[in-house]
Amino acid sequence: MGVSNTRVIAGERLIRYLPDQMEPSERLILRKPTLDDAEEFFANSGRHATVARHLDWQPHTSVGESRNFLRICLDDWDQEIAFSYVIAQKDAPQHVAGMVQLIPEGHSLGMILWISQPDWRHGYAIEVTRWLGKWAPARPEVWRIYTACPVENVAAVTAMQKVGWTTEGVLRRLRVFLNASSDPLDCVIFSRTSD
Numbered sequence: 001m002g003v004s005n006t007r008v009i010a011g012e013r014l015i016r017y018l019p020d021q022m023e024p025s026e027r028l029i030l031r032k033p034t035l036d037d038a039e040e041f042f043a044n045s046g047r048h049a050t051v052a053r054h055l056d057w058q059p060h061t062s063v064g065e066s067r068n069f070l071r072i073c074l075d076d077w078d079q080e081i082a083f084s085y086v087i088a089q090k091d092a093p094q095h096v097a098g099m100v101q102l103i104p105e106g107h108s109l110g111m112i113l114w115i116s117q118p119d120w121r122h123g124y125a126i127e128v129t130r131w132l133g134k135w136a137p138a139r140p141e142v143w144r145i146y147t148a149c150p151v152e153n154v155a156a157v158t159a160m161q162k163v164g165w166t167t168e169g170v171l172r173r174l175r176v177f178l179n180a181s182s183d184p185l186d187c188v189i190f191s192r193t194s195d
């Protein structure tokens, strides 16, 4: 699983279309990003090393880098490699409160999520993930949605435990997160399936 800056080649992809906008809860929307999100994205997520520590992009040093990141996300939409959504409040849709990336891998969707630093601890991660865990496997082409959280990422692991997806176990030395370490890290796999 990986996206955008790292441009992972997906295998056979059965999942070919996801909607541009979704409503996971009363207060939140998921919407396709635009290049106009660059300033917000940079200010709240892109420049923060704490946000990027366990993600596969390096913290951005300028709005231009964030704009380029969003351009790659949009390119990935066009090529159906990955579908990135801005997480926003319904009553403040321009504020980038976070992003979630859904990556088709055959019959599975990989999920990578982050919340903008000023928006931590508002329950957004739990709200979005809980909804996606129901929405995705209800689609006929999706059998599985999953995410891999480094064991050392206590915030993400704790949040996912609260969400209530199945904890499948720990995969040893699964992936390198260059912002954290050059050694591959152990990751907890959380999933929801259609059965």
Ligand SMILES: CC(C)(COP(=O)(O)OP(=O)(O)OC[C@H]1O[C@@H](n2cnc3c(N)ncnc32)[C@H](O)[C@@H]1OP(=O)(O)O)[C@@H](O)C(=O)NCCC(=O)NCCS
Residues within 6 Å of the ligand: 050, 051, 052, 054, 055, 113, 114, 115, 116, 119, 120, 121, 122, 123, 124, 125, 126, 127, 148, 149, 150, 153, 154, 155, 156, 157, 158, 159, 160, 162
């Ligand atoms: C992990 C992350 C997504 C959590 O997002 P969030 O919207 O702040 O999480 P929520 O508000 O939904 O929190 C849910 C629960 O997770 C746990 N949690 C969240 N942040 C935590 C932290 N820093 N330390 C310990 N527990 C934490 C708490 O139990 C929290 O419930 P509470 O606020 O009622 O105590 C967010 O910290 C983030 O974006 N981190 C950087 C990116 C990242 O690591 N993404 C995951 C990649 S594997």
